[in-house]
Amino acid sequence: MALTNEIIRQRITERFGDQITEWDEPYGLLTFTAPKTINLKLLQFLYDDPELRFRFLTDICAVHYPNRTGEELAVVYHVHNLVDNIRLRFKVFTDINKPDVFTVTKLYEAANWLERETYDYFGINFIGHPNLKRILNVDEMDYFPMRKEFPMEDQTRRDKDDEMFGRG
């Protein structure tokens, strides 16, 4: 029997009940939100469950929603079941003042750099990560550039010496 989004949803609900919220299926990809305390448990369950078998970590990234007070940062996990060829996405939200999320490096080696990148961009503190330091930006950087409070430069600004930037 082919694995479908309904079956996955049912299995996850059986195990975690109403902790899982915001079920959705944008463009056919099953998406939901989980509390940040169970991210590792959830991934472990998805990995171990003989029916679900989500054993390939596709991607980890984060998103900043400044308007969601108390849960400004979201860490997004994409996992893939290669046997039944079905993908799944879930988010965990965290407070920007205390952005602690458990690391999943114990489960996936691939998570190592992905979490470092996420830390580098958004400042998510992955608890238990073996080597949580900046990866793409310089070590001396003291802010997290992908957060929305750092807008891209306005291309029409005139207070700079344009000649220095090759557009004089």
Add this chain to the structure above:
Amino acid sequence: MHDRHIKLPERSIEKTTTTLNLGPTHPATHGVFQNILELDGERVVSSEQTVGYIHRAFEKIAERRPLYQITPLTDRMNYCSSPINNMGWHITCEKLLQIKLPKRVDYLRIIIMELARISDHLICNSIVGVDTGAFTGFLYVMQYRELIYEIYEEVCGSRLTTNIGRIGGFERNFTDTAFRKLEKFLDEYPRVLAEFENLFTRNRIFMERTMGIGGISAERALNYGFTGPNLRAAGVDYDVRAHSPYSSYEDFEFNIPVGNTGDNYDRFLVRNEEMRQSLSLIRQAYQKVQEFKGTEADVFHADTPEYYLPEKQDVYTKMEALIYHFKIVMGETDIPKGEVYQAVEGGNGELGFYLISDGGRSPYRLRFRRPCFIYYQAYDELVKGSMLSDAIVTLSSLNLIAGEMDG
């Protein structure tokens, strides 16, 4: 009897390891990234990677740009096969905007994407040759990369960072010259590839330099998030083109070559075979393209005026085209709300685009899943215990592209 023991002064054999900085601008790295190797004699004890030397914050820049201006950013990720990145981005946008493409456009795209795959793989494999001491193959196949670039040039006007196509199709129809060059390529390249394989595949020096080196098991490769030829060399037949077909790949027949040990030799063989499969895909696609007759043969974009940037000629002569051109360029075209994940099979594996739109003119968040960045983590495990010169071959056989790694 004299004492045959040679008395060495204390600590003459150093028990310490040597630290070697390979990169950031070392010719053997073929890109800007650094490897700090701990060596015991010539053996690698451990390695530490530093990346980010050409980090350009594409994900941040994309949050300010309208969709069509993001295409040139994708060029600069895997610059050995930029058309695949461009197409991947267009396909992502089309999925969000729910644009259905005519079949002819899909097939033309497949021609371009497979050409890009060939140019990517032939560079990688010939560089593996260079790093094992065989320069001839590299110079030989380079001519054919040039021919591929000429085809791009004919289609879109540029060569390396192509910015090819638009959301909804291509900017112009393929010219007769483009098809003629394609025919020339299809005609000549198989022979060149065979000769290239003659130089390497059963070459004893090459085999001994690559077999059993830099190997990884299928299980570890999956855990490390390997995709593409590197994963297939380890024996997992995962290919996005077959698993989640996009751009009408489901209309084609092709094989997915897999290796066994995941070592440098298997990666080489898998890439070579993939070039053959790509050639066959191009042939099939070209045949299908030729079947379109009359007005159908002039179709090169979908009929979605609100998102497709019109031809310049039309902008100057037609009212509607002028209006849409103005709306798109001035950023008055809002994109629908939604979240999309779209993956394509890039030169190095699953190239993913995760696009979140909040209904504005540019993405709220755009994430590139860059295969290179993810599998480069495994490098330490791949080279531990091997010789320094083998570590360099492993580096090139993974096909690490600095642009894709740093994003």
